[in-house]
Amino acid sequence: MAFLALDHVNKRFGDHIAVEDFTLSVKKGEFISLLGPSGCGKTTTLQMIAGFVDPTAGSIHLEGRDLLSTKPAQRGLGIVFQSYALFPHMTASENIAFGLEMRGIARAEREGKVRDALAMVGLDGYGDRYPRRMSGGQQQRVALARALVIKPDVLLLDEPLSNLDAKLREDMQIELRQIQRNLGTTTVLVTHDQTEAMALSDRIVVMSKGRIEQIGTPQETYERPASAFVSQFLGKTNEFPAEIRLSDGAQKLIFGSCEWQAPAGPSGPVTVTVRPEKVGFASPKSDSLKGRVVSRIFQGNHWLFQCETECGPAIVVRQNNGEPQPEEGETVSLIWRKDDMGLRRAGESR
Structure with a gap:
């Protein structure tokens, strides 16, 4: 049985078809990228997994559990947004501890988990800093630590590196992949950057106009594109x-x-x-x-x-x-x- 399964998922907004017949099985610990141009339905798909958008049709299951009947806060998911969405009035440590506090974790245990999370993302000594005093890369790491500290069943990433400059984005890709491999967290990334998808993913889901064009490893999708769209979108041909x-x-x-x-x-x-x-x-x-x-x-x-x-x-x-x-x-x-x-x-x- 798939760890995360989307079965014939559809989403319509009035007459507009945002996602059509989306079917995907994700293994536990796998890193999946939803890749495609703006408007292809990748973010809508991520939002349906998270529970922010309800599908028009289809089903989504996590370890056999029906996610569509589960409230977003109870789905056991960690989410990192493009804007990072850090609380500006909280320090890095307080931002990371927020999810633990909402789950009723005792203060002493919270503090230990926060220290470990800061170390995991290379921010030892930055716990007392506020987001306004941190660089974009440091804020991104705090957002990642906040999502991972609760040990989510699935980590959802909505273009989290797109606001970083090219060199820092490349460095963060390496760090993100290493963290994900070390923790074994099942991860779904939304991106329009084909280089990023190929660098990070176990498998890539290439989307166009709401539909899946191809699912495969980075090597398969690049070397053996299944359509003219995939051939042109992934690099040059x-x-x-x-x-x-x-x-x-x-x-x-x-x-x-x-x-x-x-x-x-x-x-x-x-x-x-x-x-x-x-x-x-x-x-x-x-x-x-x-x-x-x-x-x-x-x-x-x-x-x-x-x-x-x-x-x-x-x-x-x-x-x-x-x-x-x-x-x-x-x-x-x-x-x-x-x-x-x-x-x-x-x-x-x-």
Whole structure:
């Protein structure tokens, strides 16, 4: 039995469908990210788990217990909001102790748990500080400690890192993942940041227009996107128009001047997809795509090339290994491994 289970959950606001037929089983201790653009239904889904929004249809169970018949305060959940929602008139220690006090934990025990929580998030010695005297990263840690100190069955995170600058956000991702692994707390994160979702998650739920597009590990969703939306939302993807047709008695995949052996399936138009970092430069040959470097950008540990090819524009990302790189205006041949290429037939989402 799943630890947390959402079964055919739907939510309508009048004529607007916010979430449609959402089904997900979460294992105990798993870190799940709900990933998608604004308006895709991810926050509404989190709010339905928390009890702030009632589903129009469907069921939500935690360890077999019906959450929809349970008041939000009694669901045993810890929540960290985007705004952190700290009490400004309380110190860090008082903010963390609030949930324990509401549960009737004795003062001496509360104080010990608060000290442990502050240490867990690296804030030893900050217990007497008020939120206004703390940085954004420190406030985020207090909010996380407040949510975890009650030992919730599930930790819900609503874009908690989005207000931090890029370097601090990256540091907090590492710390958050380490804390979650150490405690083994089942966690559901809402984010629109694909890098964050891939860095933190055991599995990612990619959403679009209220529906699930794909559920999989970060590697699965990136390497084997289930739809054109997932392919474009998770990083960048080159897409080239192509055709599968019979040539010299065999099925061939043809794009530009390239001819590759085609996979099994019907003939007709297809789209070839390949990630920019999977593309390399090669000497001209029959299985390479001819092109020209339009621009190149040095980004420290890698080069970003924009190319114009016989099948349209392409992006190539190459690691900076110290070797000479093609110049702007130079003619190039693009090559990649067959296993790194995806095919999407006309009329298919995959």
